Amino acid sequence: MADVARLAGVSGQTVSRVANGRQNVDTITRARVQAAMRQLGYRPNGAARALRSGEFRSVGVIVFELSTFGTKSTLDAIATAATERGYSVNLMPVLAVSRQAVADAFARLAEQAVDGVIMMIEAWVLDEVELPVGLPVVVVHAGGGHYDHPVIDTDQVQGARQATEHLLELGHETVWHVGGPSISFAAKQRRESWQQTLRDHGRAVPPALTGDWSSTSGYEAGCRLAANPEVTAIFVANDQMALGVLRALHEHGRAVPDEVSVVGFDDMEEAAHFWPPLTTVRQTFSDIGRRSVDALIAEIRSVDHQHRRVPVPTTLIVRKSTAPR
Template sequence: MADVAREAGVSGQTVSRVVNGRLNVDQATRQRVLDAMRTVGYRPNSAARALRYGQFRSIGVIMGVVSTFGNSRTLDAITSAAVAKGYSITLMPVTRPTPGEVMGAFSRLDEQAVDGVVILIEEHELDQSEVEVPDGLPVVVISNPRSGYPMVDTDQAQGAELATTHLLELGHRTVWHLSGPPHSYAAERREQSWRATLRRHDRQAPPVVVGDWSAESGYVQGMKLCADAAVTAVFAANDQMALGLLRALHELARLVPAEVSVVGFDDMAEAAHFWPPLTTVRQSFAEVGRRAVDALLAEIESGERHVVSVKLPTTLVHRSSTAPPP
């Protein structure tokens, strides 16, 4: 750092401010210091800084399937929120979300020195055994309400209620449900809320058909479900399955929404460009990621864990895929 200070013609204190991301350095001086750092080949030693300041400025993320739409969008949001706060991200995917796999992920993150961990795993397998978190490590979970740690999630039940109520208010006698996989907390809460909403309106709940979040499963299950002429309204647990369902309806020559109405969940950007444009439940992945990072940083800075549950509201986006029954 002394070499950088001499090269840039500034004090060591100014170099320290730039290295630590302080804002009280004018832009021209900051650039001069950064140029000098490159000239002399200086890079901040994160381990030394951690020993001095007690923080690594790094957040670990343990997550299951990265390729699903919801997980990838949430990870994007966590990363953006962390970077905005001056933190880096260390991603630790687990192939099978068992307690043993998660414990292994914690061990690997502990070796890489993180200040806290966000867990983005919603599978029920984690209920089968207690996951032992390293002492003193701040943790926030997304979606898993049974973890015993601070939790941030979309209000899944509210979203399913909005979708089901919308279809009933259009005049449909009941609503069929294309659910997500049974090991998913989100799928479980959406299905439970769909059933509860039908009960409140004194309607019979038809048998559930189960997908795996993919458009392919929506198509396969849609071909079976919508061959029944009694089906006039379907709530799909996510937009990707709704897309496959729409294809099945087109191939079965059932008009949407004249004969069958479809509602999805997520409001992915492409939903507005399905044919017809999809009525869906909007959830804010960006807000979930931001609030999870805020909760984790609050725990890191205070050294105290407050087990709170934050549920973010959803909204119904009404497009052209829903209408009164024939």
């Protein structure tokens, strides 16, 4: 900084103002200082600035299941929202979900000096993990237990009810379900909401089939459902499995939507280009990312607010895969 000040013919304080983005420097002087910085290869020392201010402008994200559409979309939204707020993102994947693995991820993030952590881990793991004291934490897509931290999640119950009621309103006697893996809290909430919606409308509740979020598992479940002539409406817990269900119905000669209506969940970009285009429940991942980053920054800055669960609303997107019975 002293070298830049000498070359630009200004004080060290002026260089500091320019380096920190302060506005109380005139345009000509700022340009001269920036030119000196470029000539000397000067870059502000983020670590030194963090030691002085107590803020690293960096957040950690601990995540499991990187391959799923929902996780990737949420991570993208978090990264975008954090960048807009001037924070970098340090991603820490957890390859084997266990209490020790999550504790190790926290320890590694602490070594890399983050201001706070966003957790994207299932509730059954978080319920067994002792989160570190003093480190701001926000929980995303976990559900389950009661945490002393903000929880941001899609309103899974609302979304499943929207899907099920849409099919009932089209005149179908009942709705069959292809759910996600049993360890997933989101899958559990969607399944239970589907069941409760059918009960609320006085309809029979068929046995649910279980997949693993993949198109392959959807296809396998779809083959079983296609062989049952009583099946006229299917709510699938995500769009990727719904793609497999559509293929299975086609191969078994069950026309969609003339004979069987299908609804997915997520509204992935490709859903509009399935054949037929998929009716689905849209999750607003950009909203989830923004809310989680805003909540974490509020925690970092000790803004007074109640730790609470924030449900992000869903929207039913009606396309050509559903029709009256």
